[in-house]
Every structure is written in C-alpha cells, then in structure tokens.
Amino acid sequence: MFTSHDGLCGIGELAEGAGVTVKTVRFYSDRGLLPEASRSAGGHRRYGPEALDRLRLIRSLRALDLGVPEVRRILDERQAGGGSGSGGALEAAVAGRLREVGSELRALRWREAALRLVQESPPGEQADRLRLIGAVSVPPSTAPLVRFWRGWLPARMPARSAGAFLDVAVPQPPDDPSPAQVLAFARLNALTLAPCPGTAQPQPEAHRAAGARGAAVLYAALAEAYELAGAQLRRGREPHPGEALDGFVGAYTSAYGVRDTPDFRRRLAGQLAADPRLDGYWELVSEVNTAPGGRPEPTPGTAHDWLLAALTAQTGAVPVQGTSPRQSKRRASPGLGA
Known part of the structure; x- marks a missing residue:
C-alpha cells in the first residue's frame, strides 16, 4: 500500500485500505483523531504507515457507538502507553456505553409492552x-x-x-x-x-x-x-x-x-x-x-x-x-x- 518513495500514502489509498470512504478519513482528520504526516506540494493530505492501524481502531470504536471524545481519550492513552494494551479510558467508555444501551433496551421493552397493551x-x-x-x-x-x-x-x-x-x-x-x-x-x-x-x-x-x-x-x-x-x-x-x-x-x-x-x-x-x-x-x-x-x-x-x-x-x-x-x-x- 505504502509504495511511494517517501513511505507515505494519500487519503484515497488510506480510505481504500481501511474500507471506509474518503469523507470518513477527512472527518477523523479534521477532528484530530487521525493526524496527517504531511501535505503534498499540491496541498493533499499524506499519512504515515501507522495511520492504517489507527484508522481501523477508530472504525472499530465508532462501530461500538463510542463518541468522538471517548475515541480521542482512548487513542491518546494508547499513544502515551506505546500503543500496547487497553487502559482505563477504553474500560470507562465501554462501561458507560453498556449503561446507555441497557437504558435504551429497557425503554424499547417498555414501549413494546405498552404497544401490546393498547393493541390488546x-x-x-x-x-x-x-x-x-x-x-x-x-x-x-x-x-x-x-x-x-x-x-x-x-x-x-x-x-x-x-x-x-x-x-x-x-x-x-x-x-x-x-x-x-x-x-x-x-x-x-x-x-x-x-x-x-x-x-x-x-x-x-x-x-x-x-x-x-x-x-x-x-x-x-x-x-x-x-x-x-x-x-x-x-x-x-x-x-x-x-x-x-x-x-x-x-x-x-x-x-x-x-x-x-x-x-x-x-x-x-x-x-x-x-x-x-x-x-x-x-x-x-x-x-x-x-x-x-x-x-x-x-x-x-x-x-x-x-x-x-x-x-x-x-x-x-x-x-x-x-x-x-x-x-x-x-x-x-x-x-x-x-
């Protein structure tokens, strides 16, 4: 993938490698989750080899419906720890999302029973x-x-x-x-x-x-x-x-x-x-x-x-x-x- 002479890739290549859209990569970059390594002479974004794994992790965290602030804390913690293991930020974010999902499920089950009550x-x-x-x-x-x-x-x-x-x-x-x-x-x-x-x-x-x-x-x-x-x-x-x-x-x-x-x-x-x-x-x-x-x-x-x-x-x-x-x-x- 990273076949250019400088070891970097463009936004399109990175998006294709991670299976996301260019718009998604640009969104994460603009919010500081996916730093650029440099810009080309024409102003195009260039990313280093570590960006692909970071983007895949962001995609996984977002698939769990974690918010951008939680994702940023998790990434910052991993970077500070050398990129290994999962720390308190991930555990706290997952626990918080589990509580939210539990509340959402209770609300859905209540609505379902209320709908059946009206129906019956x-x-x-x-x-x-x-x-x-x-x-x-x-x-x-x-x-x-x-x-x-x-x-x-x-x-x-x-x-x-x-x-x-x-x-x-x-x-x-x-x-x-x-x-x-x-x-x-x-x-x-x-x-x-x-x-x-x-x-x-x-x-x-x-x-x-x-x-x-x-x-x-x-x-x-x-x-x-x-x-x-x-x-x-x-x-x-x-x-x-x-x-x-x-x-x-x-x-x-x-x-x-x-x-x-x-x-x-x-x-x-x-x-x-x-x-x-x-x-x-x-x-x-x-x-x-x-x-x-x-x-x-x-x-x-x-x-x-x-x-x-x-x-x-x-x-x-x-x-x-x-x-x-x-x-x-x-x-x-x-x-x-x-």
Missing part, C-alpha cells in the same frame, strides 16, 4: 389507557411515587429511615414488563399524581403521636413485623396471634413509649382501623412486582391488613368497613402499609 385493549378502554401510558416517562421514572411518599412521611424523619421505607414502598419498573405490568405502573403513576382531597395529604395518627424520631423507630420495627407476616401469607395462614403480631404491637409501644397491655391493643386496633388507607396503591404494587403467571408476593399493605385482622380478632374490636380500593386512593394502611 377493548376499544372502550383504549383512550383511557393511552392517557395513562402517555403520562409515564420512558424509561419509566419512580420520581412521582417517591414524591408522594415523602409527602406522607413525617417532615423531619431521619434520611436513613425515610430511605429504607422508600426502598420498600416504591416498586421498580420491571426491565422486561408485560402489558399488565405496564398498566399497573401507569395507574400507580396516576394515583400518586392525583390531588389529595382537602388541603393536605391525610396522615396516620402514629405520625402525630410518635413524632419524626418516634416514627423512625416505628417504621423500622414495622418492617420486621411485616416480613414475619409476609412469611405467614406465603404459607396461606389465616391471621392469628404470634410472633408477627407481637412485633407489630411492639413497634407501636416502642414508638409511643407505653406498655403492651390488652387495653392498649384494643385502642390500637381502633386507631389503625380509622387511619387513612391506600389499599389500591398496594394492589398495584403487587401487580407491578408479579411476573406473568407468578404468585403475588406480599406487600407491606397486605402484611399490615393481615396483622390488623389478627389484632382485631384478638381484641374483639369491631372492624371499620373501608371504601373499596378501586373507589378511593386515600385508603391505605398506616406505617409501612400507609
């Missing part, structure tokens, strides 16, 4: 579902759900405690969702964006009685009780007294600074039955988290309901009949079941 929807429901889907960003974001729960939690609750609660309360959109999961997440998004009745979001009595610091103690202990109740739910056990219920009541006695007595349990059962609820939220969380054909996993909401039913049966308290979760967004379990 009865004509009378298509308009409503299109509205719900259109309100969700792609890839879907959990930011509206996080904002909703931050409005529910006590204002001065320690950040670590609030973060631990959000990890449980906010479901992550599936990487490869089914149409049903897309619909459930879209409904969650709409539910948390809808305005609250009145001037403020309703709060459970425990937030007022325990305060921000006490609420942190309460939520941490409730998480353990819900986990124990979840194990009972997976076994199909009916609500009953035991370790889970004792931990549930103990969460409130610790937060309130009182003793666990039969009278306290009766009053607690009444308080929890009267608290604002969000049953519909937890139903949708279960739908988002359940793969097609899979068994629904317990949520903090279902665990709370199981424990409250056990407490009500134990104390003989009269349960309060709540509004259907499909009719009211503000019917939710307190604490982690809020």
Whole structure:
C-alpha cells in the first residue's frame, strides 16, 4: 500500500485500505483523531504507515457507538502507553456505553409492552389507557411515587429511615414488563399524581403521636413485623396471634413509649382501623412486582391488613368497613402499609 518513495500514502489509498470512504478519513482528520504526516506540494493530505492501524481502531470504536471524545481519550492513552494494551479510558467508555444501551433496551421493552397493551385493549378502554401510558416517562421514572411518599412521611424523619421505607414502598419498573405490568405502573403513576382531597395529604395518627424520631423507630420495627407476616401469607395462614403480631404491637409501644397491655391493643386496633388507607396503591404494587403467571408476593399493605385482622380478632374490636380500593386512593394502611 505504502509504495511511494517517501513511505507515505494519500487519503484515497488510506480510505481504500481501511474500507471506509474518503469523507470518513477527512472527518477523523479534521477532528484530530487521525493526524496527517504531511501535505503534498499540491496541498493533499499524506499519512504515515501507522495511520492504517489507527484508522481501523477508530472504525472499530465508532462501530461500538463510542463518541468522538471517548475515541480521542482512548487513542491518546494508547499513544502515551506505546500503543500496547487497553487502559482505563477504553474500560470507562465501554462501561458507560453498556449503561446507555441497557437504558435504551429497557425503554424499547417498555414501549413494546405498552404497544401490546393498547393493541390488546377493548376499544372502550383504549383512550383511557393511552392517557395513562402517555403520562409515564420512558424509561419509566419512580420520581412521582417517591414524591408522594415523602409527602406522607413525617417532615423531619431521619434520611436513613425515610430511605429504607422508600426502598420498600416504591416498586421498580420491571426491565422486561408485560402489558399488565405496564398498566399497573401507569395507574400507580396516576394515583400518586392525583390531588389529595382537602388541603393536605391525610396522615396516620402514629405520625402525630410518635413524632419524626418516634416514627423512625416505628417504621423500622414495622418492617420486621411485616416480613414475619409476609412469611405467614406465603404459607396461606389465616391471621392469628404470634410472633408477627407481637412485633407489630411492639413497634407501636416502642414508638409511643407505653406498655403492651390488652387495653392498649384494643385502642390500637381502633386507631389503625380509622387511619387513612391506600389499599389500591398496594394492589398495584403487587401487580407491578408479579411476573406473568407468578404468585403475588406480599406487600407491606397486605402484611399490615393481615396483622390488623389478627389484632382485631384478638381484641374483639369491631372492624371499620373501608371504601373499596378501586373507589378511593386515600385508603391505605398506616406505617409501612400507609
């Protein structure tokens, strides 16, 4: 290839040797990725023998969809290292591109499931579902759900405690969702964006009685009780007294600074039955988290309901009949079941 008397080649020869167009070689040269060795008397670009390997490397890196700045850093690093091995610039660029591709794939899978949802929807429901889907960003974001729960939690609750609660309360959109999961997440998004009745979001009595610091103690202990109740739910056990219920009541006695007595349990059962609820939220969380054909996993909401039913049966308290979760967004379990 490099057969001229000076050991250099022109832009056309270099382009042919690398299997690219002259325009491509000129583009990389103009951006400093492919330095010229010299110019001919007529002003034509001339390249040295090393240019062919460098151009082939540039072509390979660009085929991975790496940007010009990343390619320049990789080339500079290789040149500084004598042209051998791959350094941190290549590893960082590849890792960054992998993250971008992963996000793009998640967005495509979400769009595919959303399209199938619309395709499979009865004509009378298509308009409503299109509205719900259109309100969700792609890839879907959990930011509206996080904002909703931050409005529910006590204002001065320690950040670590609030973060631990959000990890449980906010479901992550599936990487490869089914149409049903897309619909459930879209409904969650709409539910948390809808305005609250009145001037403020309703709060459970425990937030007022325990305060921000006490609420942190309460939520941490409730998480353990819900986990124990979840194990009972997976076994199909009916609500009953035991370790889970004792931990549930103990969460409130610790937060309130009182003793666990039969009278306290009766009053607690009444308080929890009267608290604002969000049953519909937890139903949708279960739908988002359940793969097609899979068994629904317990949520903090279902665990709370199981424990409250056990407490009500134990104390003989009269349960309060709540509004259907499909009719009211503000019917939710307190604490982690809020």
